Amino acid sequence: MKIEKQLSPPEELKQKPTDVLKVPFGTVFTDHMFSMQYSSGTWHDAKIHRYAPLSLSPAALCLHYGQGIFEGMKAYRRGERILLFRPAKNFERLNQSAHRMVMPNIDVDFALDVLMELLRVEHSWVPDVAGSSLYIRPTMIGTQAKLGVKPSDEYLFYIILSPVGPYFKEGFSPVHIYLSTEHVRAVRGGVGVAKTMGNYAASLFAGTKASEVGYSQVLWLDALERKYLEEVGTMNIFVKFDDELVTPPLSGTILAGITRDSVLTLTKDMGLKVNERQVSIDEVIEGIASGKVVEMFGCGTAAIIAPVGSLWYNDKPYTVSNGKTGKLTQHIFDELTGIQSGEREDRYGWIVEVD
Numbered sequence: 001m002k003i004e005k006q007l008s009p010p011e012e013l014k015q016k017p018t019d020v021l022k023v024p025f026g027t028v029f030t031d032h033m034f035s036m037q038y039s040s041g042t043w044h045d046a047k048i049h050r051y052a053p054l055s056l057s058p059a060a061l062c063l064h065y066g067q068g069i070f071e072g073m074k075a076y077r078r079g080e081r082i083l084l085f086r087p088a089k090n091f092e093r094l095n096q097s098a099h100r101m102v103m104p105n106i107d108v109d110f111a112l113d114v115l116m117e118l119l120r121v122e123h124s125w126v127p128d129v130a131g132s133s134l135y136i137r138p139t140m141i142g143t144q145a146k147l148g149v150k151p152s153d154e155y156l157f158y159i160i161l162s163p164v165g166p167y168f169k170e171g172f173s174p175v176h177i178y179l180s181t182e183h184v185r186a187v188r189g190g191v192g193v194a195k196t197m198g199n200y201a202a203s204l205f206a207g208t209k210a211s212e213v214g215y216s217q218v219l220w221l222d223a224l225e226r227k228y229l230e231e232v233g234t235m236n237i238f239v240k241f242d243d244e245l246v247t248p249p250l251s252g253t254i255l256a257g258i259t260r261d262s263v264l265t266l267t268k269d270m271g272l273k274v275n276e277r278q279v280s281i282d283e284v285i286e287g288i289a290s291g292k293v294v295e296m297f298g299c300g301t302a303a304i305i306a307p308v309g310s311l312w313y314n315d316k317p318y319t320v321s322n323g324k325t326g327k328l329t330q331h332i333f334d335e336l337t338g339i340q341s342g343e344r345e346d347r348y349g350w351i352v353e354v355d
């Protein structure tokens, strides 16, 4: 499919932020976006055009029944080079989410071509300050105007871009994580495995509880027994017990994080003992008391690696790693951000360059 371009004239381009590190995450958008429509069983009208509000029927199915999915990825600048980190994985995951939400697939190679073209157009928006990047948000929504619960016959797929600094205002410093014992994020057989909008709406209530005690993210426990760690708001979770690094398995209720997969590869290659197994909250709390829990961190595209400095559980705070960033956490952060920014050797072929 041909990608049509309707670019803004130079005099209408936006002013770029003078200090991207000071811009709150995800609040500034570039001049252009990509969009394409789906109807009668095919994608069509692929175009790069001015970033602009969408025109949707108030009866669009996505607005009422939540048929919407998205992805999050980043482009990094190294001089004149623009680098992407495992971008095909995001479009493959978008298709998995689409399957679960009864939405059409997109062709992964076409989506990559589109993204490359959009990044060529918006090249100058990829910031060059350490710790910054251009956040990429591919999104798909059901747009058919109909009141009634059914899969939409029409869809919109679009990609918007946002120059960003660190996800947490603390930057790469230990974050405070609130354990939700009252609410759950996802149940087995539900949609926790998909990157779909309702999962994030469902997390907001516990998020407000976390903010009330000054904590920034929610750590979810499994819905059935309220016992095993699942994942954090926008991150997967790792715990280091003595010499064993552990992360919960992909049991169908958590997102299969691309950063999680990359951390597993890096740490296994380092010769660490790494296990994907269930971790109970009791094991963590006892491990913090006995000193067996030496480090804990979250990982995801937005924050990359976030050391956990404390946990709030059953109305009590528990300090992890003396509230500091652990050695392994720091090492993984350096290695991953080094590969992503092109400063360290890409031994795994994870980097795709915009040509």
Ligand SMILES: Cc1ncc(COP(=O)(O)O)c(C=O)c1O
Pocket (backbone or CB within 6 Å): 072, 231, 232, 233, 234, 235, 236, 255, 256, 257, 258, 259, 260, 299, 300, 301, 302
């Ligand atoms: C719920 C959830 N878990 C985990 C992750 C981490 O996934 P990734 O490393 O692919 O960004 C994200 C972010 O996309 C997320 O929203």
